[in-house]
Each structure stands twice: as C-alpha cells, then as structure tokens.
Amino acid sequence: MKGIEALITSARRYLKDHFNYWSDKYLEERVDEASPYTDNDYNIFPRYNVLAAILDEVETLVGQAYMDLQTCKQDLKSIGLTANSLFTTGTQSDIATHAMHEERNKFVVFIESVRIEDLKSVEPLPYRRRMKQEESEQVRKALLENWNFQGGYWQPLEKLSPKPTLFIMKENISDGDYEQIIKAVQKNADARLFEITEDGLDAEIDSGLFQPDCYETIYCDRSYEWILYGSHESTIAFGGAWLLEFVRRLYNDRQDQINKWEVDW
Secondary structure, eight states: OOHHHHHHHHHHHHHHHHHHHHHHHHHHHOOOTTSOOOHHHHTTHHHHHHHHHHHHHHTTSTTOOOSOHHHHHHHHHHHHHHOOOTTTSSSOOHHHHHHHHHHHHHHHHHHHHOOGGGGGGOOOOOOEEEOOHHHHHHHHHHHHHHHOOOSSOOTTTSOOOSSOEEEEEGGGOOHHHHHHHHHHHHHHSOSEEEEEETTSOOEEEEGGGOOSSOSSEEEEOTTOSOEEEEOTTSEEEEESHHHHHHHHHHTTTOGGGBTOOOOOO
16 A cells, blocks of 8 residues: 555544544443433534544545645645534534544644554555545436436435336345345446435445445446435335346345335325
C-alpha cells in the first residue's frame, strides 16, 4: 500500500475504531432510553457523531492523487476540524460542544503523529469512497434515466419503474436468503457498487460491503442494468433481468411471498 493511500486508510481506521468505542460506551452507560439525557450522555454520543461526520468527509479523499504526504495530512487535519453533519450542528450543550472539540483535536494530533515508517504496516480496508456532489448527481441522473428513481420512494411504495421489478417483505427474507442475494450480486455485478442513500452521503463501495438489509438505499453498478432498493417500510425491491431471474429461483417454492404487501397504511 502506497504511503498516501496508507495514510488515508489509517485515518479511516482511527475514526472507525473510535466511533465503535464511543457508540459501545454509550450503549453500556445509557441508563434509560426514555429518560432525559444526562451530562454523561452529552459527553459520549456527540463524540461518535462528530467522528462519523469526519469519516464521511475523509472518505471523499479515497483514490485521490496527492503530490506529497504533507498536503494530504493538511487536508485530513482540515477535515477533522471542520466536518459536520445534521447531528453535529445546531444548538449544542456546552458539554457536547467540548466533547466534539476534544475528538476533533485528538484526530488532528493522531494525523500529525503518523510517521512514514508507520505507514508500511497499515492493513487495507474495504474500498469505500464517498462521492462528491457532481459525481453523485451524475449517478442519480443515470438512475432517473434508467429506472425513474427520482430521489425519494421507489418500488413498491411509488410505482415508478419503467422496467419489470418485484419486491419481498423483509420478514420473508431469512439470513440465508440475504447471504444468497449478496453472493449473487458479488458474482454478477461489478466489483464496485454505487450506494445511494436518502441522506445524500452517496458512495462507491467494494462489493464486499454490499448489505441488502438496508433502508432508503439504492444499490447498482456502473452498468445500471440492475437495481436493489430497501425502504423504510421493510421492503426490498429488485430490478434487472439477471437479478429478477435469481430472486425467482431463490423463491421458487415461496411464490406467495413475492410482491405480497403485508403492511397496513
């Protein structure tokens, strides 16, 4: 792994590890989800919120070309100090503000401390590159042209697809079914997929990160010949000749579960 790629990977790993630490700590120490937040809560959950915001921005650097390590380091530090999300902006308590400030500074110190020799032993992470706005808009335009995905609800909530689709309720999808769907996509689709989400944090990901048990998320690849959409209403819709054929085979003895709506509106 080259030095700059290893540096960005180190930053991603740091953010993932610290996010997991603070989110686990919150689950361990949160006394009652129904009760008001305590000072301890405000000292914990803003930390993983800001780490997630930083990670989202850091992943826009994946695959970028840099002339030198110091320039990359400077960009990473700048992201650490400025990255925000809906969960890190707006009115914040003094405790939450201090907690987020502390995590930003700790990340900056980590980046500053990374030495060239440290990068030689960095283990790779699965590819995940957050798309910048222009590329995201291009992918969404192609989804509109190919599947009439307009950026909101899709099949079966909104019957928009110009091509054949089918859907299955999540309650009728077993762990084994999910495994088979994942294997089919990894076998038939490109090695890298597009992950299009309702919050606009669209990404290009390694197919190994594909997770069909998703909510308000579209998966496809650069061919736009197939599509998978998971909704908040616990449905998964499928489109594309090879994917429809696969799902019909998978549910050959469960035909009554295909296109069966089981939610009361």
